[in-house]
Amino acid sequence: MAKNIILLGPPGAGKGTQAKRLEETRGMVQLSTGDMLREAMASGSDMGKRVAAIMDRGELVTDEVVIGLIEEKLGQGTSGGVIFDGFPRTLKQADALGALMARLGRTLDAVIEMQVDDAVLVRRITGRYTCGQCGAVYHDETRPTKVAGTCDVCGSTEMKRRADDTEEALKTRLMEYYKKTSPLIGYYYAKGQLRSVDGLAEVDAVAAAITKVLDKV
Numbered sequence: 001m002a003k004n005i006i007l008l009g010p011p012g013a014g015k016g017t018q019a020k021r022l023e024e025t026r027g028m029v030q031l032s033t034g035d036m037l038r039e040a041m042a043s044g045s046d047m048g049k050r051v052a053a054i055m056d057r058g059e060l061v062t063d064e065v066v067i068g069l070i071e072e073k074l075g076q077g078t079s080g081g082v083i084f085d086g087f088p089r090t091l092k093q094a095d096a097l098g099a100l101m102a103r104l105g106r107t108l109d110a111v112i113e114m115q116v117d118d119a120v121l122v123r124r125i126t127g128r129y130t131c132g133q134c135g136a137v138y139h140d141e142t143r144p145t146k147v148a149g150t151c152d153v154c155g156s157t158e159m160k161r162r163a164d165d166t167e168e169a170l171k172t173r174l175m176e177y178y179k180k181t182s183p184l185i186g187y188y189y190a191k192g193q194l195r196s197v198d199g200l201a202e203v204d205a206v207a208a209a210i211t212k213v214l215d216k217v
């Protein structure tokens with residue numbers, strides 16, 4: 001049966017990497033509010049222009065904007081299951097998601113907390129690059145493309161780095177995470193939906209741990 005899950009963790013925890021894996025292996029759909037906002041910026045839309053500076057600084061955009069994005073996408077071809085990546089990030093967003101899922105008659109099957117040590121995050125974030133075509137995630141040291149500059153998945157040579165992947169912006173992103181997003185750990189624990197995996201393990205081992213959770217819920 002289709003499962004709907006949240007991947008919860010600080011910037012660089014590996015949410016995007018694992019979401020892409022789940023799309024490939026289980027046919028689930030990744031709903032990344034970060035990606036949606038970056039698409040809006042790239043398209044030059046009014047909303048994209050409004051959020052650009054906020055995102056570059058590493059602050060959270062308003063709840064209304066991201067809740068609207070999720071409402072729009074959740075109805076489109078997601079019956080195979082959804083991975084919420086980077087959403088919800090505040091208690092207000094979590095309440096809104098609960099209400100939306102109830103309205104659509106869907107369930108949230110698990111909230112998977114990816115536990116990491118802050119010390120690894122700077123290295124993970126500053127070494128990250130992604131494929132501009134398919135979004136595959138790489139790292140200068142730990143996960144480079146097999147052929148330099150060419151995506152392993154789709155063969156594109158368009159590689160991108162994010163404007164907020166600097167040490168300075170990461171400090172703000174981490175502060176935002178601890179102030180506004182980490183309370184969700186207690187919120188979902190109290191609802192009996194929280195599961196935790198070791199996000200410091202190798203990518204394959206993290207994927208195996210997530211699969212184990214998914215097979216049980």
Ligand code: AP5
Pocket residue numbers: 009010011012013014015016017018032033034035037054055056058059060061062063066085086087088089093124125127128129137138139140142143164173199200201202203206
């Ligand atoms: P968003 O795009 O969601 O970024 P983030 O949460 O900061 O998370 P990241 O994408 O940086 O990290 P990740 O956990 O996906 O790590 P990844 O797999 O890439 O948000 C960006 C901004 O948008 C926010 O700051 C905010 O402004 C705005 N925004 C988005 N959603 C919002 C919301 N709901 N509300 C308000 N504002 C919102 O991995 C990182 C690196 O590590 C990669 O290079 C990867 O290869 C490597 N790696 C991954 N796993 C491993 C592993 N197990 N071992 C070794 N290396 C690994």
